[in-house]
Structure formats: C-alpha cells, structure tokens
Amino acid sequence: MRNQINVLCHFLLLWVVSSCTHTPVSEGRVKTNLAVPYEAIGVLSPKSIHEVKNDLTLGCEVLDRDYADYHQYKEYIVPLGLKKIRLQAGWAKTEKIKGVYDFAWLDSIINDAVGHGIKIWLQASYGNPIYEGGGTPYLKGGWPTSEEGKTAWNRWVEAMALHYKGKVYEWEIWNEPDINKEQIKDYKSLTDLNIRTAEIIKRIEPDAKIAALALAFADAEFLEKCMQDFKERGKLELFDWISYHQYVFRPEDVYPKVEKMRQVIQKYSDHIKLWQGENGAPSKGYMGGALGAYQWSEVSQAKWALRRMLGDHGRDIATGIFSIADMNYGGNDAIKKKNVKGLLETNEQNQVVRAKVVYYAVQHLASVFDLLQHSVDVHRFEVKTDYPYSLFAYQDEKSELQSFLIWYDEATPTNFNQPTPVDVEVAGGKFKNPVWVDLLTGKVYKIPAGDISKHGDKYCFSNLPVYDSPIMVVDQSLIKYE
Structure with a gap:
C-alpha cells in the first residue's frame, strides 16, 4: 500500500511540475507601452497541447545540421500549445556510410515528441555528398541528380518510412527547391523527386498525408507547371497539400500571390489544400536569413507572427510559426549569420537563454485558437x-x-x-x-x-x-x- 501511495505521489508531483514548467502567468510576463483606457481584469491563461485541439505547426528545423538542439528546448514545446512540429529528416546525418542508416539522433527527437503527445510533420531533405550527384546537406544545395544519387535517396526514404511507420503520418518533400535557380529550370526533375518520394511513403504507410514542393516563393506560374506535370502523370492523388513559405515584411502582402496559387490548385484538384509551412520574423535587425534588412525588435517580431498566423487561418490556410529557437547557422550553408527568428533566444552552444516576447504572444494565440473555427x-x-x-x-x-x-x-x-x-x-x-x-x-x-x-x-x-x-x-x- 505504501508503495502504491509513493507511486501516486510521484506521478502527482510530475504532473504539477510539468503543468507549471515555463508557463508563468503574471502582469509582467510581457511588458509594452500600450495604454488602453479600459480596466485590466486579468491575463490569458496558457494552455498546453493537452488542453487544445488546434493543428498549428511549430518549426523545429535545422536539427539535421546541428544549428539548434531539440533537447535544449523541448520542455518549452508542450506549454506553448501548438500540437505539431516540423522536422527535417537529414539524410546526410543519418547515412554517413553507404547503406548504413543510423536513425538514433532522429529517434531521440521523434520518440520524445510522440511520447508527449506531439504530432510530427517530417520533411525528407537534404542531399548526401557521399554519393556522386547526391546533392549537399545544405539549403540551396540541390537535390540528387545522378542515377546513383536518386537510387540512394529512394532507399533512404524507404528505410525511413519503414522505421517511423505508426509514428509519422504527415510528410513534406524537400525544402525550398526553388531558391536553387539553376536546378529549378528543370522543374520536371523536382516533380519526379516529389512523385518518387510520395509513392515510396504511401506504399509503406497508405494513410500518410504528404505536402508537395515546399516552395520558398508563392509563384503561381511555377506551381502551374508542376501541377500540370503531376496531372499528366496521374499523380495528383498522392498529395494532400502544396506547402510554401514566401517571406514578406508586411505579412498581408503575401495574400494576392497566395490567392493566385489557390486558383491554380483548384484548377487541377478539389482535394489539395495550401499549407504555409515556414514563416517567421527576426527579433533583431540585419541578422541572417529572410527579412533581415529591417530594424526588428521583439515586439515587432511578435506582432508579425500574430498577423501572419491569423491572416493565414482567416483565409483557410494551414499555418504555423518558424521557429522554436534561434539558429546558429554554419559557414557552409546559404545563411551566414545567426538566424534570430526563434521564439526562444539561444546562445552559441544552442542553450536556451530565455523566452522572447513572441513565445508568449504565440502562446496567447494558442490559448484562444480553438474559438476560431467557425x-x-x-x-x-x-x-x-x-x-x-x-x-x-x-x-x-x-x-x-x-x-x-x-x-x-x-x-x-x-x-x-x-x-x-x-x-x-x-x-x-x-x-x-x-x-x-x-x-x-x-x-x-x-x-x-x-x-x-x-x-x-x-x-x-x-x-x-x-x-x-x-x-x-x-x-x-x-x-x-x-
């Protein structure tokens, strides 16, 4: 009986700790100079992922290149209230010796997330330089072009789909292929990559849902070429979404372009939807990555995030925020400075320093998001x-x-x-x-x-x-x- 009581107390303690971790609620949690001529009566209570129904996505990318560390920030995910995370699968990090797949690094992330009730959206990318013509592990590095590289890619995708069968049901294929201006001229090689990858995943996990293209830009003309090729090859049914990013300084500037994309999709399919798969603003000016050329602050970053997420949702676009933590990009990648789009500030060792204003703003949004369905x-x-x-x-x-x-x-x-x-x-x-x-x-x-x-x-x-x-x-x- 005493052992049963001890076990019960232990689990109650864990529940209390997990419920309180990183969810401080006080008038001073976020301070601005906003003056409202009303009586303040309280502050929104955060809701963990176990208290909400939303399908918002939280970016947890770049782990494949060690620009961030999941295990340094994982305790901040559940209290934030976004139920899904976007991960990059990292072919080059998994297959360092030809034919030998070591998923241990990714297992430690996916198993932890799934164990906490977090849904996974897993992206198959980038390339692998151990194969001639296999691409590089970096943004803008290009997808596999040689027959050896394509065959090796197919084997890795198959091994990964088998390995995560029953854990991962939502997938995305490659990241921002259209920023590689030379390779993208052969758009049929991109549609072929998407088709081959989707067919492998669907063969192993028939219930899988897949986002195609993951475009950096909301380019309706380029999208039409891809959709036409999917249609001609009879492969439109493989895909559930077209994902895109399109960073813009004023969030609302993106929607005329997105509406043109929607019109293209509706021309070819009545089931494929749009998914804004990656977007966020920096918390400091003139740092690495998209939207760097502006004097950002934590306040303007938070406003941007709220406007983009709510603007997407109000237009029936699946949405989320990029990214959970600041990213320490390496010198070999397309981005040369630290990318400070994180909801969390990190140091050079990828350790969390503190939550930024945007973390709490997104947490507030998550706490009321379930009211925004009808x-x-x-x-x-x-x-x-x-x-x-x-x-x-x-x-x-x-x-x-x-x-x-x-x-x-x-x-x-x-x-x-x-x-x-x-x-x-x-x-x-x-x-x-x-x-x-x-x-x-x-x-x-x-x-x-x-x-x-x-x-x-x-x-x-x-x-x-x-x-x-x-x-x-x-x-x-x-x-x-x-």
Missing part, C-alpha cells in the same frame, strides 16, 4: 476608420456567441503601440459580456458599458482601441484568464 461573414461588420485594417470574425459552436479580431495592417509591424479608436457595428451581432484582449501581452480588459450599445439587430462598439497588432473582442465566458 467563421462569420465579415461583410456584417462596419468599421469606421480611415486606416487599412484586417478583420476576421468567428462564432462559438456551442454558445453561438461571436468574437472578432482586428488590427491595422498598413505597414510592416513597428514598435509603436499607441492605439487609435474605431467604431465597429455588427449586423446580427451575438455578444453577451464582451471583453477586449491584447494577444501580444495577453491582457484582458473590461469594455465600459457606455461603449457598447445595441440598435435593432446591430451591436455597436464605440471607441474600440486598435493598433498594428491583433486584438480580440470575445465573450468573457469563452476564455480562461487569471
């Missing part, structure tokens, strides 16, 4: 302002109460946090006790009764503070805060 027609909303804005609205399935998100979207996110009030009228609005939530800081504010009115079937909000980071108006009963 959209409301935004044409029912009239916003009285002279500034460009984004707005998305949703309705809770059970209570039928509505919520909406709004932010100014005229420019790249800034450090300026002074809100400008707007009036919002909602035809057929269904609100009971709405509160104002700043997703950046997580703070929850009471909207004064004098700023809320109803005229016929219109629900009116007067002097609603809006700035260049998403705020949410939601019923107090639908959120958890403390």
Whole structure:
C-alpha cells in the first residue's frame, strides 16, 4: 500500500511540475507601452497541447545540421500549445556510410515528441555528398541528380518510412527547391523527386498525408507547371497539400500571390489544400536569413507572427510559426549569420537563454485558437476608420456567441503601440459580456458599458482601441484568464 501511495505521489508531483514548467502567468510576463483606457481584469491563461485541439505547426528545423538542439528546448514545446512540429529528416546525418542508416539522433527527437503527445510533420531533405550527384546537406544545395544519387535517396526514404511507420503520418518533400535557380529550370526533375518520394511513403504507410514542393516563393506560374506535370502523370492523388513559405515584411502582402496559387490548385484538384509551412520574423535587425534588412525588435517580431498566423487561418490556410529557437547557422550553408527568428533566444552552444516576447504572444494565440473555427461573414461588420485594417470574425459552436479580431495592417509591424479608436457595428451581432484582449501581452480588459450599445439587430462598439497588432473582442465566458 505504501508503495502504491509513493507511486501516486510521484506521478502527482510530475504532473504539477510539468503543468507549471515555463508557463508563468503574471502582469509582467510581457511588458509594452500600450495604454488602453479600459480596466485590466486579468491575463490569458496558457494552455498546453493537452488542453487544445488546434493543428498549428511549430518549426523545429535545422536539427539535421546541428544549428539548434531539440533537447535544449523541448520542455518549452508542450506549454506553448501548438500540437505539431516540423522536422527535417537529414539524410546526410543519418547515412554517413553507404547503406548504413543510423536513425538514433532522429529517434531521440521523434520518440520524445510522440511520447508527449506531439504530432510530427517530417520533411525528407537534404542531399548526401557521399554519393556522386547526391546533392549537399545544405539549403540551396540541390537535390540528387545522378542515377546513383536518386537510387540512394529512394532507399533512404524507404528505410525511413519503414522505421517511423505508426509514428509519422504527415510528410513534406524537400525544402525550398526553388531558391536553387539553376536546378529549378528543370522543374520536371523536382516533380519526379516529389512523385518518387510520395509513392515510396504511401506504399509503406497508405494513410500518410504528404505536402508537395515546399516552395520558398508563392509563384503561381511555377506551381502551374508542376501541377500540370503531376496531372499528366496521374499523380495528383498522392498529395494532400502544396506547402510554401514566401517571406514578406508586411505579412498581408503575401495574400494576392497566395490567392493566385489557390486558383491554380483548384484548377487541377478539389482535394489539395495550401499549407504555409515556414514563416517567421527576426527579433533583431540585419541578422541572417529572410527579412533581415529591417530594424526588428521583439515586439515587432511578435506582432508579425500574430498577423501572419491569423491572416493565414482567416483565409483557410494551414499555418504555423518558424521557429522554436534561434539558429546558429554554419559557414557552409546559404545563411551566414545567426538566424534570430526563434521564439526562444539561444546562445552559441544552442542553450536556451530565455523566452522572447513572441513565445508568449504565440502562446496567447494558442490559448484562444480553438474559438476560431467557425467563421462569420465579415461583410456584417462596419468599421469606421480611415486606416487599412484586417478583420476576421468567428462564432462559438456551442454558445453561438461571436468574437472578432482586428488590427491595422498598413505597414510592416513597428514598435509603436499607441492605439487609435474605431467604431465597429455588427449586423446580427451575438455578444453577451464582451471583453477586449491584447494577444501580444495577453491582457484582458473590461469594455465600459457606455461603449457598447445595441440598435435593432446591430451591436455597436464605440471607441474600440486598435493598433498594428491583433486584438480580440470575445465573450468573457469563452476564455480562461487569471
């Protein structure tokens, strides 16, 4: 009996520790100079992946090249609230001797993640220089071109699919092939790579879902060439998504290009969807990787992440954030400086220094994301302002109460946090006790009764503070805060 009590106490202790790890909730967790003329009543409570239903993706890439260390940051994943991670499988790290596959490094990651209830999205890439014409292990290095390289790639994919059968059900093929401007001229070699890889995976794991292409750019013209080739070869059914990245300074600038991509996909398939597979902004200016040429801060990084994720989701695009931790790129790769798009700051040894503002902002978003599943027609909303804005609205399935998100979207996110009030009228609005939530800081504010009115079937909000980071108006009963 004593042993049973000891075991029970042990598991209770583990539960308490795991529940509290890296989820501090206090007014000072994220501080900005945002001034809101409302009474603050609390801060959003974080939710772990075990408390949410979302399918948001967290980037955990570059482990194949040791630019980050999963085991240094893994304890931050579950409390963040994003249920899926994107990994790169690292052919060159797995097969250092021809025909000998050592998955131990990747096993330690996937087994740990799956054991914590995290879903895996596994990307097959990059090349392997032990084979003539096998490509390189680096970004922009090019995929296998020789017959020996292609055959070796096929064998590795088969071995990997067999090894992770029953653990990995979602896959992606190669990363940003279109940044290799010479090789991409032969686009049929890329479609062939995608088809061969998908067929191997599907043969071993028939229930697998696969994202094709993983394009760096939202290029509808190039996509059409690939889709046409997939169609001519009768292979469209192999794929469930077309994944893409397309980094832009102002998040909303991407959507005209993405809409053209969607139109191309719909021309060829009624089942393939879009997946924004990799995107994020730096926390410092003029560092390595995309979007470096801007004077970023942790605040503007966090605003960018919220705007891109919510903008994607509001347009029915699968989405996520890149990346969990800062990345110490090596001199042989296409990126020469440290890539500081991480939600976590790391040192040169890949150890976590601290969580950045963006970590908490994404955590706030994850805590309310399950409320954003049933959209409301935004044409029912009239916003009285002279500034460009984004707005998305949703309705809770059970209570039928509505919520909406709004932010100014005229420019790249800034450090300026002074809100400008707007009036919002909602035809057929269904609100009971709405509160104002700043997703950046997580703070929850009471909207004064004098700023809320109803005229016929219109629900009116007067002097609603809006700035260049998403705020949410939601019923107090639908959120958890403390």
